Amino acid sequence: MIETDPVKDCSGNSVPDGTVVSFTKMDAAGKATVDVPIKRGIAKVELPIQGQAKITVASGVVTGNELEVAGGE
Numbered sequence: 611m612i613e614t615d616p617v618k619d620c621s622g623n624s625v626p627d628g629t630v631v632s633f634t635k636m637d638a639a640g641k642a643t644v645d646v647p648i649k650r651g652i653a654k655v656e657l658p659i660q661g662q663a664k665i666t667v668a669s670g671v672v673t674g675n676e677l678e679v680a681g682g683e
Contacts, residue, residue, distance in 0.1 A: 637663035
């Protein structure tokens with residue numbers, strides 16, 4: 611399970627529930643993107659990962675930090 615911290619806009623205000631967040635992973639299996647709505651201020655998604663993966667999270671034109679993670683084989 612991958613989840614965000616509470617999502618805020620550039621001014622530090624909470625982003626409304628229902629706002630779509632895109633999670634993108636790149637691993638040995640290729641690239642996959644999943645769009646999920648924010649619920650209770652947080653976006654969550656299940657992304658199966660093979661080996662090392664890079665994960666990015668974006669909402670609108672804003673992209674968060676890229677994370678490198680390792681998953682099960």
